[in-house]
Amino acid sequence: DIVMTQSPLSLPVTPGEPASISCRSSQSLLYSNGHTYLHWYLQKPGQSPQLLIYWASTRASGVPDRFSGSGSATDFTLKISRVEAEDVGIYYCMQGLQTPYIFGQGTKLEIK
Amino acid sequence: QVHLVQSGAEVKRPGASVKVSCKASGYNFAVSWMHWLRQAPGQGLEWMGWIHPDSGATEYAQKFQGRVTLTRDMSSSTVDMELSRLRSDDTAVYYCTRDFESRAFDPWGQGTLVSVSS
Numbered sequence: 001d002i003v004m005t006q007s008p009l010s011l012p013v014t015p016g017e018p019a020s021i022s023c024r025s026s027q028s029l030l031y032s033n034g035h036t037y038l039h040w041y042l043q044k045p046g047q048s049p050q051l052l053i054y055w056a057s058t059r060a061s062g063v064p065d066r067f068s069g070s071g072s073a074t075d076f077t078l079k080i081s082r083v084e085a086e087d088v089g090i091y092y093c094m095q096g097l098q099t100p101y102i103f104g105q106g107t108k109l110e111i112k
Numbered sequence: 113q114v115h116l117v118q119s120g121a122e123v124k125r126p127g128a129s130v131k132v133s134c135k136a137s138g139y140n141f142a143v144s145w146m147h148w149l150r151q152a153p154g155q156g157l158e159w160m161g162w163i164h165p166d167s168g169a170t171e172y173a174q175k176f177q178g179r180v181t182l183t184r185d186m187s188s189s190t191v192d193m194e195l196s197r198l199r200s201d202d203t204a205v206y207y208c209t210r211d212f213e214s215r216a217f218d219p220w221g222q223g224t225l226v227s228v229s230s
Contacts, residue, residue, distance in 0.1 A: 031214075039216045041157075048207060048223050049157065054216035092157060096215025100173040101147075101159040 002026050002095050006104035014112045019080040021107045023093035028073040029056075037096040040069055040078050044089040052091075053078065085111055114138040116208055116221035123227045129196040132224045134208030141189040142166040145211035148182065148193045150204040151223075162211065163191055198228045
C-alpha cells in the first residue's frame with residue numbers, strides 16, 4: 001500500500017498569515033495519462049469532508065483562490081495565502097492512484 | 113446541483129449487519145463511480161470500496177473483503193452499503209461520495225453514524 005505522510009499534524013495560524021501543509025507519498029503518484037493523483041480535502045468541524053484541490057494543483061469549483069496546491073511525484077504542498085477564520089478544520093491529502101486509496105493522518109489547522 | 117443524501121443513524125449489536133443507503137441526484141448517476149469511506153470517532157478517513165452504477169462492478173478494500181457489499185438501484189439512483197458481522201470497532205461515521213475525477217471525491221454525503229454496542 002502507498003503510505004501518505006503529512007506534516008505538521010497541528011498548525012496554529014494567526015488570521016491573515018499564510019499557512020503551508022506538506023504531504024509525502026511512498027511512491028510516485030504520477031499516472032501515465034500525465035495527471036498526478038494527489039488530492040486535498042478539508043473537513044470542517046462537524047461536517048463531511050470537502051474537495052479542495054485535485055490533480056495536485058487544480059482548485060475544485062467554488063474553492064477560494066487563496067488555496068493553492070503544488071508538487072509532483074512524491075512531494076506535495078497545500079498553501080493558504082492568507083488564513084481566514086472559516087479555514088479551521090482538518091486538512092487531508094489522499095492518493096487516488098491505486099487501491100486502497102489512502103489518506104494522510106490529517107493536519108489540524110486552528111486559529112491563534 | 114449534485115446531492116448525496118444518506119439514511120439515518122443506526123445502532124446495532126455485535127455480530128449483526130447494517131445497511132446504509134445513499135441517494136444521488138443532480139447528475140447522471142450511471143456514469144460516476146460511488147465510493148464508501150468511514151471515519152471512526154476522532155480518527156482519520158478510511159476507504160472501504162467502490163461501485164460503478166452502470167455495470168454494477170465493485171472493488172473492496174482487502175480489510176473489508178467478505179464483510180462489505182455495495183449494491184445499486186438504478187431506478188432510484190441509490191447505492192447501498194451493507195456491512196456484516198459488526199464489531200465494536202466498526203463504530204464510525206460512514207460516508208458515500210461520488211468519484212468526480214480520478215478519485216477526487218465530490219460531493220460527500222452527510223454521513224451516517226453506525227454505533228455497535230452490546
